Amino acid sequence: MLRGVTEESRTLTIAEAAAATGLTPYTLRYYERDGLLLDAVERASSGHRRYTERDLGWIHLLTRLRATGMPIREIREYADLVRQGEGTEPERMALLQAHRDAVRAQLAEVTEHLAAIEMKIDVYAGRLASGTPVPEAAAG
Amino acid sequence: MLRGVTEESRTLTIAEAAAATGLTPYTLRYYERDGLLLDAVERASSGHRRYTERDLGWIHLLTRLRATGMPIREIREYADLVRQGEGTEPERMALLQAHRDAVRAQLAEVTEHLAAIEMKIDVYAGRLASGTPVPEAAAG
DNA sequence: CTCCACCTTGGAGCGCGCTCCAAGTCAACC
DNA sequence: GGTTGACTTGGAGCGCGCTCCAAGGTGGAG
Numbered sequence: 001m002l003r004g005v006t007e008e009s010r011t012l013t014i015a016e017a018a019a020a021t022g023l024t025p026y027t028l029r030y031y032e033r034d035g036l037l038l039d040a041v042e043r044a045s046s047g048h049r050r051y052t053e054r055d056l057g058w059i060h061l062l063t064r065l066r067a068t069g070m071p072i073r074e075i076r077e078y079a080d081l082v083r084q085g086e087g088t089e090p091e092r093m094a095l096l097q098a099h100r101d102a103v104r105a106q107l108a109e110v111t112e113h114l115a116a117i118e119m120k121i122d123v124y125a126g127r128l129a130s131g132t133p134v135p136e137a138a139a140g
Numbered sequence: 141m142l143r144g145v146t147e148e149s150r151t152l153t154i155a156e157a158a159a160a161t162g163l164t165p166y167t168l169r170y171y172e173r174d175g176l177l178l179d180a181v182e183r184a185s186s187g188h189r190r191y192t193e194r195d196l197g198w199i200h201l202l203t204r205l206r207a208t209g210m211p212i213r214e215i216r217e218y219a220d221l222v223r224q225g226e227g228t229e230p231e232r233m234a235l236l237q238a239h240r241d242a243v244r245a246q247l248a249e250v251t252e253h254l255a256a257i258e259m260k261i262d263v264y265a266g267r268l269a270s271g272t273p274v275p276e277a278a279a280g
Numbered sequence: 281c282t283c284c285a286c287c288t289t290g291g292a293g294c295g296c297g298c299t300c301c302a303a304g305t306c307a308a309c310c
Numbered sequence: 311g312g313t314t315g316a317c318t319t320g321g322a323g324c325g326c327g328c329t330c331c332a333a334g335g336t337g338g339a340g
Contacts, residue, residue: 015286025287026329033290034327046336048287061260064253072327093264096257103254107247113204114243117236120201124233155316165317166299173320174297186306188317212297 011042011050021059028059035076036062038083068103151182151190161199168199175216176202178223208243 014025021028028049032041038058041049051059065075078095081088126132154165161168168189172181178198181189191199205215218235221228266272 013287024329027327029288030328044287044336046287048336064256066327068250068253068257089264089268093261093268096261096264100254100257100261103250103257107250107254110208110243110247113208114240114247116204117208117240117243121233121236121240124229124236128229128233153316164299167297169318170298184317186317188306206297 011052012056014049014051017049017051017056017059020056021063023059023063031059031062034072036072036079038079065099068099069106070099074099151192152196154189154191157189157191157196157199160196161203163199163203171199171202174212176212176219178219205239208239209246210239214239 012020014028017023018025018028023031031037037055041051041055044050062075065078066072074095078092081092081095152160154168157163158165158168163171168191171177177195181191181195184190202215205218206212214235218232221232221235
């Protein structure tokens, strides 16, 4: 297909945008419907969506927020603040800081659980190496 | 209520077990129904559940697996292996190792996204300190 | 001009992990 | 003996985040 190879146009179709962001076209439409994007995505004369670099950059940020567990609802709030324009920067920063703190806490918790799981693996490894049967005290 | 204070009985009611594990009674029943526990929980003559130390230890492990993102289905597989008894240790260990690897990968990914989010916060902080308006290039 | 892949929409469906409800049982206390 | 309250069950419901469907329009290749 190779659409958008010409000089003047750097927009992408939804399939291209999906490939570029790692999302599916379904998800991209869903995000737009749900108010997660800054504006409605541009359209070609056919009605097909055309994603700009700015769209992609924003979607990239969205995927970072999603991948760190921020709920859709909260991302929408952030997008709302950005749409409101200048003056909402303190609120935006506060929202991101709150999320950062939540992610840090989550990382710490998961890291702790991981250490316990690794110890359990070590127990299995030792057991298997020595041929010792399962101790009652450590069921599982 | 103070049930279970006597010497011979160290079992807990479902409410006590819930308090001890951080889960709800709903969730504890659900886990049991769904085959996540090693055996059906003991019952008092009234039919009420009585959780033993062994139950609590296992549930504690379940919460670690859940908190690190292991799906219910996979935990059930692990419980199935434990129920099958001796001989399944290599499979159990392999399952835990696969999970450990997934968790490590997840931690790495989240950590990377977190760094990007922190940089974005720094941009806001600098902007707010200097009174500079929002640069177009970094929408949001 | 036809074909076919890709796009559009509103709305339904799904998988997950709980979370809750209704109706009934039981133990303990007054 | 009656009331209270924690417990029991099977099954329904919910919030989240997609994921998909049906019916129809678009546009570049042959």
